[in-house]
């Protein structure tokens with residue numbers, strides 16, 4: 001799922017300061033699971049913003065509600081009239097949600113209330129770990145299900161580098177060396193020999209480096225007969 | 227003979243080789259670096275020129291390497307994959323060749339978070355293994371990484387680094403072999419302080435005959451002070467210094483002399499290890515001491531290569 005964190009309140013307050021009628025709009029999918037921008041967090045953000053504005057003598061109203069998925073037109077649609085009633089929408093969805101709302105209704109003023117950080121999963125309550133970068137050409141079959149593109153600080157395909165020590169990455173003692181993990185997992189399956197093969201340079205053209213990507217599936221497109 | 231560089235000739239001669247290291251300055255005035263280069267002129271075969279070492283912005287390694295060429299000295303330019311993509315790296319290698327640089331050393335480079343631009347975007351388009359292989363193919367197959375043809379002749383002596391002190395230990399020899407397969411003709415190791423571990427690594431290297439397929443130069447760094455030793459031990463990625471060594475320095479009255487002694491003893495031991503082709507002395511911020519180390523380690527005068 002997509003992981004995000006709320007922006008500092010001061011930053012959100014500064015974005016909202018010039019506007020009278022403000023609404024914090026949550027998204028009940030990924031960002032609700034990572035407790036950053038679901039209904040509850042949208043309400044919380046609105047409440048904090050109200051207190052902040054009161055303290056700073058900024059009038060107006062700050063309200064909130066949430067949409068089941070901000071990244072789908074069908075789900076945004078039913079809330080559109082409501083959103084149009086505000087001078088500013090603070091979307092606490094991920095960056096995808098923010099932009100889907102903007103695309104759907106260009107007349108709306110929409111700002112982000114979250115910093116979208118990564119694709120990952122909750123390892124334990126309150127801890128989310130990034131493990132995919134969406135590079136467009138999955139290598140997990142070569143690396144025993146551990147992504148070196150995401151989890152190695154240098155995205156090395158022929159690791160580990162010379163900075164790997166005691167299972168940790170050179171960038172921090174809190175970060176596991178992905179290549180130590182890959183090595184150990186290969187070893188447990190008797191496949192360390194796999195590492196002898198020199199993996200060629202990666203084709204980054206299918207990743208974001210090739211420009212923004214659009215996936216098209218002709219077989220499932222709806223022929224609107226235009 | 228591949229590139230006919232002095233370093234290559236020295237290695238092929240079978241003599242115990244000595245290389246030094248120069249760190250370009252954080253400014254465009256390279257006089258001091260040139261002075262250090264002059265100081266070691268008769269004591270080392272070639273000089274590594276670091277490439278924005280520890281991710282700190284410095285004068286480019288190729289510019290400094292070309293300056294050494296003008297001085298009649300032999301540079302080994304370092305290329306890290308952190309700051310440049312394959313377009314820029316290949317272009318720079320062509321440029322370095324055009325300027326008379328004959329040795330290239332391939333590294334991953336320390337992560338940008340360690341340097342003075344921690345907010346920069348790390349490139350890591352290719353990794354160090356792909357860099358070695360790519361530069362080998364550029365030289366031997368006349369092909370760029372993307373498959374296009376390289377015009378005209380180009381030749382350089384290719385080296386890489388290996389860290390016997392990194393983990394997982396057993397894999398470090400496999401990785402050396404992989405670098406040799408990729409195209410490295412010489413290897414400089416990370417600074418050796420833990421000689422026992424180094425010897426164990428060399429044993430595994432010899433078991434596979436890897437020392438016969440590439441020249442292994444042991445990395446040696448003299449410790450200038452207790453502070454410097456502690457700093458390296460705790461903050462420099464990839465370096466391990468046994469506590470006993472730190473204690474020895476701590477107990478010594480004259481720290482600098484003790485640091486020198488340790489470095490010299492290390493070289494003496496390296497000379498005895500079968501398969502070690504030479505030493506690479508990294509006395510960064512203490513360059514003036516290199517001639518003394520080389521002399522006291524019994525490696526002077528240097529043979530003519």
Ligand code: SF4
Pocket residue numbers: 151152153154155156159160161162163164165168169170171176177178179180
């Ligand atoms: S220490 Fe491991 S995870 Fe960190 S950069 Fe090196 S190979 Fe990648």
